[in-house]
Every structure is written in structure tokens, then in C-alpha cells.
Amino acid sequence: MxxxxxxxxxxxxxxxxxxxxxxxxxxxxxxxxxxxxxxxxxxxxxxxxxxxxxxxxxxxxxxxxxxxxxxxxxxxxxxxxxxxxxxxxxxxxxxxxxxxxxxxxxxxxxxxxxxxxxxxxxxxxxxxxxxxxxxxxxxxxxxxxxxxxxxxxxxxxxxxxxxxxxxxxxxxxxxxxxxxxxxxxxxxxxxxxxxxxxxxxxxxxxxxxxxxxxxxxxxxxxxxxxxxxxxxxxxGGSDPFVVMPSADLDRAAETAVTARVQNNGQSCIAAKRFIVHADVYDAFVERFVAGMAALTVGDPMAEGTDVGPLASEQGRADLEELVDDARRGGADVLCGGERPDRPGWWYPPTVLAGITREMRIHREEAFGPVATLYRAGDLDEAVLIANDSPFGLSSNVWTRQEAEVERFVRDLEAGGVFVNGMTASHPAFPFGGVKRxxxxxxxxxxxxxxxxxxxxxxxxx
Structure with missing residues (x-):
């Protein structure tokens, strides 16, 4: 290069x-x-x-x-x-x-x-x-x-x-x-x-x-x-963002959008896998998809831009391959998913549902503004899905139940657990991960x- x-x-x-x-x-x-x-x-x-x-x-x-x-x-x-x-x-x-x-x-x-x-x-x-x-x-x-x-x-x-x-x-x-x-x-x-x-x-x-x-x-x-x-x-990482029934869904969905597309989605600690309890899945997804679809994609020098281009042509190609593989495997594209016809290395905010373990995007890091959705029947299944990844950098959990917080802190395989907020690095807190x-x-x-x-x-x- x-x-x-x-x-x-x-x-x-x-x-x-x-x-x-x-x-x-x-x-x-x-x-x-x-x-x-x-x-x-x-x-x-x-x-x-x-x-x-x-x-x-x-x-x-x-x-x-x-x-x-x-x-x-x-x-x-x-x-x-x-x-x-x-x-x-x-x-x-x-x-x-x-x-x-x-x-x-x-x-x-x-x-x-x-x-x-x-x-x-x-x-x-x-x-x-x-x-x-x-x-x-x-x-x-x-x-x-x-x-x-x-x-x-x-x-x-x-x-x-x-x-x-x-x-x-x-x-x-x-x-x-x-x-x-x-x-x-x-x-x-x-x-x-x-x-x-x-x-x-x-x-x-x-x-x-x-x-x-x-x-x-x-x-x-x-x-x-x-x-x-x-x-x-x-x-790098493929951080889980877990939403439980007691969560403030408006705040969770708004934060989820920012957490997924910060830095044009090219962040190791960006939330990438959104694991939502079945009781609030539909309500969260409606809010989240609407937020992703409403983002302004455009000139990164312009003050109102939410999402700019990806950093390289190869990076966009890699992201497209993951999305196309998921689509062929039966994933539902709830928004985005198509490269715009314009110069530069653009890719729209994209949300995929119906992810299975056979899809590459389940195992690999999506380095761009692409989110994957998972439906969890209960807390145990949410933890299993969250940990079903070769990565373990950070994690986000949304719940008002202290017992659930303690369970996530105990069982999530990650270097950080952020409760009711977005993962971020700060000089006063150690940063790093486990697994790959x-x-x-x-x-x-x-x-x-x-x-x-x-x-x-x-x-x-």
C-alpha cells in the first residue's frame, strides 16, 4: 500500500x-x-x-x-x-x-x-x-x-x-x-x-x-x-448491545444509532450486534431503524453530516461482502444495503435482521455503518448470543434491574461493560479486551x- x-x-x-x-x-x-x-x-x-x-x-x-x-x-x-x-x-x-x-x-x-x-x-x-x-x-x-x-x-x-x-x-x-x-x-x-x-x-x-x-x-x-x-x-471487536424489557427504549434506540455509526461505523468499540429481548424487540427495532434511516450521509466537512465515506475502497468492498453474504443467507435488510452511485467510498447506514450463525457477519467484524439484530427470549439467551463471538472488547447493556446488571457484569466476556450508556474510552479507565x-x-x-x-x-x- x-x-x-x-x-x-x-x-x-x-x-x-x-x-x-x-x-x-x-x-x-x-x-x-x-x-x-x-x-x-x-x-x-x-x-x-x-x-x-x-x-x-x-x-x-x-x-x-x-x-x-x-x-x-x-x-x-x-x-x-x-x-x-x-x-x-x-x-x-x-x-x-x-x-x-x-x-x-x-x-x-x-x-x-x-x-x-x-x-x-x-x-x-x-x-x-x-x-x-x-x-x-x-x-x-x-x-x-x-x-x-x-x-x-x-x-x-x-x-x-x-x-x-x-x-x-x-x-x-x-x-x-x-x-x-x-x-x-x-x-x-x-x-x-x-x-x-x-x-x-x-x-x-x-x-x-x-x-x-x-x-x-x-x-x-x-x-x-x-x-x-x-x-x-x-x-477490534463486535460489541453486543443488549436491550432488556425494563430499558428506556427511546434512550436506548437513540444511543444505539450513535453507537453504531460513530466514526462512520469504523470503530472497534462501536456497538455492532443488537440483542433485544423478545418482549420489546418490535418496539426497539421500529425506533432504531427509523433513526438509522434518518441519518444524513454526505460531505464530512459539512457541519450537519452524520455519516461520511468509509476510509478506503477495500474497506467498503469488505463490508459489502459481509452484507451480501448475509442477504444470500436469508437476512432481511431493514434499511440501506446498497452502495450509492457517486465518487468516493460511500456506504449507507444499514440494518440487518434474521442473522444466523452460518453468516459471516455473525463471526466477523463489520467495520462500517452496518448493524445486526438478534431476538433473545430471555436473559440467558441474551448472554449466550452476546458471548457467541470470537471477540471480547466491550459491551453495552440496557436494563433498570440491578440483578440483571450483576448477571451481565459476571458473565459477559468482554473488557468492559457499559450500563445504560455507550461504550467510550476515557484516560481514567483501563481499555482493552479478551479473546481475539x-x-x-x-x-x-x-x-x-x-x-x-x-x-x-x-x-x-
């Missing part, structure tokens, strides 16, 4: 970039290693000052970077602005909390004495250069939720961004440079996916984080396993410690 900015609303290639040659890549790896030696000794206060400055610059540049994101991957401009604001918020959150999150832990005195020591502590130390392989769907947020904690922990970052968002990737490197971070603290590597294996095998690279497809995660995990290097993987959605956690204290050497310091009596 070429490293290029291609406007998904028109299919027009706007800018192309040359990949780094071996000599330049080597220079950057040397720089990362050298910078880490000194940056790791800086204080939390100095790192926080730099990160807060970067957040201020991001706020000043919000409109420009939002337009860059929309141009490169097609998200509605209002959502791009919100993504930029969210990044600034996360940067300030880590600037404020990193020191306390990584503070020395002192074991109980009796345990120290029992070990034969006089004192002990547990300290978090940075690992070194970390490779971040990031996707195009949230081109700023996905990177910043790695970069903010990693930089505050004293690590340095090497970003291999998706090849269709090079302008955003280069802007991120420039942002942190303008904020005053030392050269080499955060570098964008304009390379193709074929270069990832060699970079990860390099001894100077100590760990990796990847958000992306399951095949990409397998490849990075295999190399990292061979090299005995730490990884964090977030590989990956392993490890981003954000919160768990995320900042993922790329730390957790060190026991023991003193003899």
Missing part, C-alpha cells in the same frame, strides 16, 4: 510520500536509543510541563488537525474536532497523574521483615524505545493514548502509522517537537507494513503496541514472542505500567 493521502469522499490522491530508506531508518533508531538514555532521567515535573504545552498547542491547532483527519480518512469534521479535544484532555490527565500512578510502592513492614530485609520498595522504570503500530480510524486518539502515558513514564516512541494517514502522523511528530520534547522522543516512521518485522527485531526496540486487524496482531505477537518482547494488542480482541490494557494506571520495568528493590537487614 502506498503511503499517501487519498480523500475518501472523492477517491482523489492528494499527496504521496516516499518511505524511509534503510539509512534514514537506522539514523532514527540510533536517535531513539540515544535520546532515551537522557530522557529517562528527566523528572515527572519536566515531562508534565512538556506534555501540557503540547496539549495547549493541540487546542490552538484543533481546527487544522481536524480538517487533516477528515481529509485523510473521512470522519465528520465535528467528530474530528472532538477527537482532537479528547487527546488534549488525555495529555493533561497524564501530566497530572503520572507521578502518583508510578509512585514507589512500599510493601508491608511485616513482609519485608519476613523476607529477611530491612526495607524494600517496588519502582516502575521505563523500558526504552517502544514501537507503536497504529490504525487510521482514530488517527490522533489511538496514538495519543499510547504516547501520553509512554512519554510520562520516561519511554520514547516510534510511530508506524497507517499508510493512509501520513499527514496526521507527521503532524503528531511536529506537535511534540514544537512543545519542546527532545529530538528523538517521538518519531514518525514513514514505512510500509513490511518494515515492521525488522524494526521489532531490532534490539534497540524494547516493546510494541498495536491497534489493528487480527492478522496484523498475530504477526506482531509472533515476532515479539520470538524476540521475547512485551506487547499490548487491541484487535487482544490483551493488555491502555489508559489509566494499568496502561502507563504496561511499558515499565516493575523493579523490586530490597535491602538486607
Amino acid at each position: 502506498a503511503i499517501a493521502t487519498v480523500n475518501p469522499a472523492t477517491g482523489e490522491t492528494l499527496t504521496t510520500f516516499e518511505a524511509l530508506d534503510e539509512q534514514e531508518l537506522e539514523r532514527r533508531l540510533q536517535l531513539a536509543e540515544a535520546t532515551f538514555r537522557t530522557y529517562r532521567t528527566t523528572s515527572f515535573a519536566d515531562r508534565a510541563r512538556l506534555l501540557n504545552r503540547a496539549a495547549d498547542l493541540l487546542d490552538e491547532d484543533r481546527e487544522d488537525v481536524a480538517r487533516t483527519m477528515t481529509t485523510e480518512m473521512g470522519k465528520p469534521l465535528a467528530q474530528a474536532r472532538a477527537e482532537a479535544a479528547k487527546c488534549a484532555k488525555a495529555m493533561r490527565w497524564y501530566a497530572e497523574h503520572a507521578e502518583s500512578l508510578l509512585a514507589d510502592e512500599v510493601p508491608a513492614e511485616r513482609d519485608v521483615k519476613d523476607s529477611g530485609g530491612s526495607r524494600a520498595l517496588v519502582r516502575c522504570r521505563p523500558l526504552g524505545p517502544v514501537l507503536a503500530v497504529m490504525p487510521w480510524n482514530f488517527p490522533l486518539w489511538q496514538v495519543m493514548r499510547f504516547a501520553a502515558p509512554a512519554l510520562m513514564a520516561g519511554n520514547v516512541g516510534l510511530l508506524k502509522h497507517a499508510s493512509n494517514v501520513p499527514r496526521t502522523a507527521l503532524w503528531l511528530e511536529d506537535l511534540l517537537r514544537r512543545a519542546g520534547f527532545p529530538e528523538g522522543c517521538f518519531q514518525t516512521l514513514l514505512v510500509g507494513s513490511g518494515a515492521i518485522d525488522a524494526i521489532l527485531r531490532d534490539d534497540r526496540v524494547k516493546a510494541a503496541t498495536l491497534t489493528g486487524s487480527e492478522p496484523a496482531g498475530r504477526a506482531v505477537a509472533a515476532t515479539a514472542g520470538e524476540m521475547i518482547k512485551k506487547t499490548v494488542l487491541e484487535l 480482541s487482544g490483551y493488555g490494557r491502555e489508559l489509566a494506571g494499568q496502561g502507563i505500567r504496561e511499558f515499565c520495568n516493575i523493579t523490586t528493590v530490597w535491602h538486607g537487614a
